[in-house]
Amino acid sequence: MSYKYPVxxxxxxxxxxxxxxxxxxxSWISSKGKFVTEFEKKFAEFTxxxxxxxxxxxxxxxHLALLALGIGPGDEVIVPTLTYxxxxxxxxxxxxTPVFADSLKDSWQIDPADVKRKISPNTRAVxxxxxxxxxxxxxxxxxxxxxxGIFLIEDCAEATGSYYKGKHAGTIGDIATFSxxxxxxxxxxxxxxxxxNDETLFDRSVHFKGQGLAKHRQYWHDVIGxxxxxxxxxxxxxxxxxxxxDKFLKAKKQIAGWYxxxxxxxxxxxxxxxxxxxxxxxxxxxxxxxSQREPLRDYLAANGVETRPxxxxxxxxxMYSGKYQKPPVAENLGWRGINLPSYPGLxxxxxxxxxxxxxAYYASIDRPSKRK
Numbered sequence: 001m002s003y004k005y006p007v008x009x010x011x012x013x014x015x016x017x018x019x020x021x022x023x024x025x026x027s028w029i030s031s032k033g034k035f036v037t038e039f040e041k042k043f044a045e046f047t048x049x050x051x052x053x054x055x056x057x058x059x060x061x062x063h064l065a066l067l068a069l070g071i072g073p074g075d076e077v078i079v080p081t082l083t084y085x086x087x088x089x090x091x092x093x094x095x096x097t098p099v100f101a102d103s104l105k106d107s108w109q110i111d112p113a114d115v116k117r118k119i120s121p122n123t124r125a126v127x128x129x130x131x132x133x134x135x136x137x138x139x140x141x142x143x144x145x146x147x148x149g150i151f152l153i154e155d156c157a158e159a160t161g162s163y164y165k166g167k168h169a170g171t172i173g174d175i176a177t178f179s180x181x182x183x184x185x186x187x188x189x190x191x192x193x194x195x196x197n198d199e200t201l202f203d204r205s206v207h208f209k210g211q212g213l214a215k216h217r218q219y220w221h222d223v224i225g226x227x228x229x230x231x232x233x234x235x236x237x238x239x240x241x242x243x244x245x246d247k248f249l250k251a252k253k254q255i256a257g258w259y260x261x262x263x264x265x266x267x268x269x270x271x272x273x274x275x276x277x278x279x280x281x282x283x284x285x286x287x288x289x290x291s292q293r294e295p296l297r298d299y300l301a302a303n304g305v306e307t308r309p310x311x312x313x314x315x316x317x318x319m320y321s322g323k324y325q326k327p328p329v330a331e332n333l334g335w336r337g338i339n340l341p342s343y344p345g346l347x348x349x350x351x352x353x354x355x356x357x358x359x360a361y362y363a364s365i366d367r368p369s370k371r372k
């Protein structure tokens with residue numbers, strides 16, 4: 001089904017085609033080439049990280065970060081249950097156990113108090129997922145990890161351009177990951193990045209992502225590695241996107257402002273928290289009641305507006321639901337949340353039209369009660 005207003009579509013109006021054609025003309029199309037190193041260098045500069053290495057997608061970026069930290073069987077990693085499933089699956093890839101934490105009601109991010117409650121002798125790391133472009137409350141998470149001698153991983157798949165107390169997402173914990181899937185703030189089609197300020201973790205990440213190839217001996221492999229490398233073509237697109245990132249972020253901030261101006265009072269908008277910069281990867285709302293979400297989504301779809309639900313809490317997925325849990329905040333958010341169209345090309349008139357349909361839906365369900 002085609003929509004007048006899709007949830008997302010990439011903007012490819014910069015040097016993407018020029019750089020890709022340069023790859024084709026030069027025949028440097030695989031994982032070696034100048035665009036790979038240039039994209040890594042420029043992304044590190046953009047975030048303020050000491051080191052950055054490209055990977056083939058955001059999921060393997062998380063797996064690679066966990067591998068670099070030595071996470072394995074018998075280890076536990078605390079992760080928010082309200083997250084995209086890749087955050088959780090990557091923990092299981094390592095043979096480790098995900099331990100689910102609840103969310104904060106205002107920011108929708110992982111609840112540090114619940115993290116503290118979930119610490120056990122087997123806890124090796126906490127994964128802070130910066131959901132939808134809003135940063136987690138990092139100070140208490142850093143303290144918890146330091147006090148307990150455990151690692152802090154930042155999943156920044158949705159947080160390019162997000163900041164906490166002046167620090168870019170991914171530069172606060174031990175290691176961090178990004179996604180450049182087609183619907184992300186900047187895209188490479190498929191791709192990701194691992195960043196860190198720790199040189200040893202960087203070296204381990206590069207080692208594991210390149211089939212475990214030894215540094216100083218050709219075709220000698222000294223660990224079981226993976227082929228997680230990004231192609232030069234994808235990096236060329238990423239570099240062209242990064243050149244436009246400030247423009248994209250400015251547009252998203254403006255779109256979020258328009259939504260807050262025109263949305264009806266019956267819904268709650270996901271706002272920026274104190275001491276943070278919300279990059280608004282997605283502009284998201286909560287319906288008044290969980291029972292309203294799917295009817296509202298159907299109503300919007302019928303009027304040409306594509307939406308998607310917030311992530312279903314991971315502990316409710318069949319493979320992770322064996323142990324009964326009921327994190328109240330995450331479940332409440334998960335059943336009420338909707339992602340609205342959030343791509344940079346939207347105009348104020350578009351947002352006004354989308355909000356008009358949301359207002360009309362609530363007017364339609366309010367009418368019967370007014371007749372009683």
